[in-house]
Amino acid sequence: MGKKLLIDLISLRDLENLPADAVLKQDKYSSSFKTIRELATFQFTCRHCENAPCIQVCPAKALDKDENGLISRAVNLCIRCKSCITACPFGTMMDNLFIVKTSGQRFFSLANENDLEDFARFFPDQVVSIVDRDENPEENIYRLSDMILIKEKIWQ
Ligand code: SF4
Ligand code: SF4
Numbered sequence: 390m391g392k393k394l395l396i397d398l399i400s401l402r403d404l405e406n407l408p409a410d411a412v413l414k415q416d417k418y419s420s421s422f423k424t425i426r427e428l429a430t431f432q433f434t435c436r437h438c439e440n441a442p443c444i445q446v447c448p449a450k451a452l453d454k455d456e457n458g459l460i461s462r463a464v465n466l467c468i469r470c471k472s473c474i475t476a477c478p479f480g481t482m483m484d485n486l487f488i489v490k491t492s493g494q495r496f497f498s499l500a501n502e503n504d505l506e507d508f509a510r511f512f513p514d515q516v517v518s519i520v521d522r523d524e525n526p527e528e529n530i531y532r533l534s535d536m537i538l539i540k541e542k543i544w545q
Contacts, residue, residue: 391521392502392505392519392520392521392536393519393520393521393522393535393536393537393538394499394505394508394509394517394518394519394520394536394537394538395517395518395519395520395522395530395538395539395540396425396426396429396516396517396533396537396538396539396540397515397516397517397539397540398426398429398430398433398434398539398540398541399529399540399541399542400513400515400516400540401426401516402483404512404513404516423462423464425533425537426486427462427486427487428533429533429537429539429541430481430482430483430486431459431460431461431462431481432459432533432539433531433533433539433541433543434481434541435459435460435479435481436479436481436544437458437459437460438478441454441460442473442476442477442478443460443473443476443477443481443482444460444473445476446472446473446475446476447472447473448468448470448472449466449467449468449470450466451463451464451466451467451468452473462487467487469487471484471487474486479544499534499535499536499537500536505519505536506519520538522538523538524538528540529541529542529543531543
């Protein structure tokens with residue numbers, strides 16, 4: 390099965406100051422430099438509104454839906470005004486979701502086992518852990534990518 394990161398978005402929200410909002414690099418993600426948290430939030434926490442208020446309110450036209458109906462942010466257009474965070478009726482986006490840490494930010498490779506362990510070490514065990522398992526919706530655990538599982542309560 391192979392090692393994966395299990396990131397618990399439910400517990401993550403309880404952390405006031407994230408110890409590492411680091412970017413995990415994988416081919417699919419490296420061009421966008423979005424955090425795993427942003428990708429997971431739009432895939433699993435977002436309620437995928439039909440006429441999405443977040444898209445409507447964005448003054449920079451940085452938000453759109455991708456081919457799967459998921460909200461996607463163009464990081465080059467986003468001016469981090471937080472209008473979308475305010476407009477979302479469901480509190481989907483945390484206040485610091487789009488903060489980019491530049492100085493000293495470390496990038497971790499999903500292909501490197503040592504990097505995965507280093508990344509997990511930044512967080513309490515209940516938030517990020519290394520597991521050898523697959524997704525199981527009955528436990529609120531879903532697959533984000535080959536290397537990442539996300540725990541989240543999904544709106545039905
Ligand atoms: S922070 Fe502002 S510019 Fe960025 S996506 Fe949200 S509304 Fe658009
Ligand atoms: S308004 Fe909130 S819940 Fe609706 S699509 Fe945008 S981020 Fe998702």
